[in-house]
Amino acid sequence: MNKVIGALTLCFGLFCQSLLAAVEEYHVQLKDHLFFPSQITIPANQKVKLIIYNQDNTPEEFDSFSLNRDKVIFANNKATIFIGPLQPGEYDFFGEYNPNTARGSVIVEHQKQKAADAN
Amino acid sequence: MKTIFRISIALLYCLFSISISRADGIQVDKVYHPYVLANERELEWRFTSRQNDDGNVLAQRFAYGHAVSEYVTIEGYIVGERDDIGDFGLQAYELEVRWMLTDQGELWADWGMLFELEKQHKEDIYEFTSGLLFEKEFTQTSLTINALLVYEWGQNIQDEFETEFRLKYRYRYLPALQPSIEIYTGEDFIGIGPGFMGVHRYQGQKQLKWELAFIAGLNGDSKDHTLRFALEYEF
Numbered sequence: 001m002n003k004v005i006g007a008l009t010l011c012f013g014l015f016c017q018s019l020l021a022a023v024e025e026y027h028v029q030l031k032d033h034l035f036f037p038s039q040i041t042i043p044a045n046q047k048v049k050l051i052i053y054n055q056d057n058t059p060e061e062f063d064s065f066s067l068n069r070d071k072v073i074f075a076n077n078k079a080t081i082f083i084g085p086l087q088p089g090e091y092d093f094f095g096e097y098n099p100n101t102a103r104g105s106v107i108v109e110h111q112k113q114k115a116a117d118a119n
Numbered sequence: 120m121k122t123i124f125r126i127s128i129a130l131l132y133c134l135f136s137i138s139i140s141r142a143d144g145i146q147v148d149k150v151y152h153p154y155v156l157a158n159e160r161e162l163e164w165r166f167t168s169r170q171n172d173d174g175n176v177l178a179q180r181f182a183y184g185h186a187v188s189e190y191v192t193i194e195g196y197i198v199g200e201r202d203d204i205g206d207f208g209l210q211a212y213e214l215e216v217r218w219m220l221t222d223q224g225e226l227w228a229d230w231g232m233l234f235e236l237e238k239q240h241k242e243d244i245y246e247f248t249s250g251l252l253f254e255k256e257f258t259q260t261s262l263t264i265n266a267l268l269v270y271e272w273g274q275n276i277q278d279e280f281e282t283e284f285r286l287k288y289r290y291r292y293l294p295a296l297q298p299s300i301e302i303y304t305g306e307d308f309i310g311i312g313p314g315f316m317g318v319h320r321y322q323g324q325k326q327l328k329w330e331l332a333f334i335a336g337l338n339g340d341s342k343d344h345t346l347r348f349a350l351e352y353e354f
Contacts, residue, residue, distance in 0.1 A: 070154075071223075072189070081223075082225045096320075
């Protein structure tokens with residue numbers, strides 16, 4: 001029984017630690033029903049946070065089947081969308097209310113070695 | 120920290136509910152995802168047909184749902200069932216609240232809670248269901264688990280706690296076709312079978328979702344099959 005409680009405590013501790021771990025942020029603007037930038041490059045196998053600022057006077061819905069995300073961004077407001085960890089590749093997204101203009105993609109790449117490593 | 124507190128409460132609740140006996144009735148129903156989409160309204164129709172040694176039990180549910188915030192949605196149901204003499208009629212009313220505890224992808228897995236209050240038509244039978252909704256992505260697949268605690272009470276029923284467990288492991292192959300394996304457990308019932316779901320998008324937030332599953336009971340009856348079908352129009 002003590003082992004079970006210990007294991008549960010450990011799992012919960014790791015879980016809490018994962019909550020507090022820093023997640024890299026990427027900022028995207030939505031203006032005139034267009035995403036800026038429309039291509040976002042992120043590292044592979046890492047969770048990141050997309051913060052989307054909707055500067056239009058109408059709501060938009062971020063939608064992506066390949067990213068498995070669906071989120072409403074209210075007018076003149078911002079929304080946070082967590083994505084990843086993902087395998088390298090290109091993942092499309094679009095705005096459901098303006099699917100012809102509000103389009104973009106997330107490019108997932110392996111991180112290039114830092115210059116320090118090269119030296 | 121607020122998220123940690125919410126999840127702690129939900130996990131403690133789940134541990135408590137595991138120790139209670141399991142549920143009877145029709146256990147094959149929807150496997151709930153823990154997500155709520157702001158501004159979402161929906162009309163829903165569910166159809167369940169269970170064929171076993173005792174005959175056929177047919178149930179249909181008609182519902183209207185509305186997201187009241189980014190994290191909470193409320194849905195009202197009218198339930199119809201075929202009775203012992205073969206007549207199909209109004210059976211129950213139900214109110215359901217779904218609460219998204221964490222943003223999708225925020226934590227290692229996504230968490231939500233479900234609360235349902237059901238009243239049998241013309242009978243003094245009430246049922247309150249509450250439970251934990253869990254979903255975890257593994258690349259292109261998603262594992263969804265519902266651990267539910269049910270309390271039944273009233274003049275026409277024995278007061279008791281029960282539990283139900285539902286599981287769906289889904290492959291997100293295409294928006295219109297997502298095959299899955301579903302597992303259901305309740306009192307004297309364990310069922311497993313293939314399922315399918317899909318989404319067809321219209322303009323804006325409008326979309327039609329469908330679900331179909333065929334669950335075979337493994338609880339010992341020589342024949343025990345359940346077909347479930349659901350249509351949801353979101354707008």
